[in-house]
Amino acid sequence: MDRPEALDLVNSWTTNQNLIKHMLCVEACMRGLARYFKEDEDSWGITGLIHDADYESHPQEHPWILVKELEKNQENPLTVQAIKAHAWQWSEKSPEPISQMDWSLYTCDELSGLIVAAALVRPDRKLASVTVESVLKKFPDKSFAKGVHREHITLCEEKLGIKLPDFVGICLSSIQTISDTLGL
Numbered sequence: 483m484d485r486p487e488a489l490d491l492v493n494s495w496t497t498n499q500n501l502i503k504h505m506l507c508v509e510a511c512m513r514g515l516a517r518y519f520k521e522d523e524d525s526w527g528i529t530g531l532i533h534d535a536d537y538e539s540h541p542q543e544h545p546w547i548l549v550k551e552l553e554k555n556q557e558n559p560l561t562v563q564a565i566k567a568h569a570w571q572w573s574e575k576s577p578e579p580i581s582q583m584d585w586s587l588y589t590c591d592e593l594s595g596l597i598v599a600a601a602l603v604r605p606d607r608k609l610a611s612v613t614v615e616s617v618l619k620k621f622p623d624k625s626f627a628k629g630v631h632r633e634h635i636t637l638c639e640e641k642l643g644i645k646l647p648d649f650v651g652i653c654l655s656s657i658q659t660i661s662d663t664l665g666l
Contacts, residue, residue: 483532483555483557483561484524484528485527488528488532491535495536495538496534496537496538497538498538501538503598503663503664504534504595504598505530505532505533507595507597507657507664508530508531508587508591509527509528509530510527510530510653510656510657511586511590511593511657512529512583513526513527513530513656514652514655515586515590515642515652515653515656516586518644518652519582519586521582521583525558525560525561525583526583526586528558529560529564529565529583530587530590532548532552533564533591536548536551544569545565545568545569546573549562549565563580563583564581564587565587567579567580567584568587568588570588571634579641582642585637585638585641588637588641589634589637589638589642590649592632592635593635593649593650594657595630596617596620596621596630596632596635597609597612597657598657599620599627600612600616600620608661608666609654609657609658609661609664609666610658612658613654614650617650617654635649
């Protein structure tokens with residue numbers, strides 16, 4: 483699956499623009515992390531882009547509807563594994579993340595939401611105004627971006643060997659590159 487095909491999948495399965503923007507943010511983070519690890523940016527990016535494609539239409543079966551479609555089409559097994567594993571904490575069938583791609587998706591999925599929330603409270607509501615320091619300042623405040631599971635994000639240190647400030651920096655700079663697309 484190439485990026486245009488992945489984007490077609492996302493747009494045909496998802497109408498919620500905020501969910502689409504979330505998937506675009508995770509794609510950007512995954513591309514940044516692939517660069518960091520010297521991995522295939524397209525493969526990692528596509529994994530991030532499609533990871534929640536079935537969430538809007540099948541929240542109870544997520545990610546298994548998407549997984550079934552990907553397996554039927556014999557898509558990249560590493561992508562399929564990462565998408566299965568990103569549901570590890572809330573889907574009984576999901577395996578624990580194993581690979582760098584798995585853990586990258588699992589951790590940046592949550593961080594992307596925190597970064598966007600940090601932009602939305604800036605006076606100009608722009609990603610360009612967000613810094614690593616401003617994200618880290620909001621990080622311990624559980625009332626800020628309440629839905630973000632910070633314990634998932636902090637696994638970047640143990641599972642990926644990336645210190646939290648560096649992890650935030652990689653993802654923030656990656657998301658900032660798509661700020662026009664996000665309208666932020």
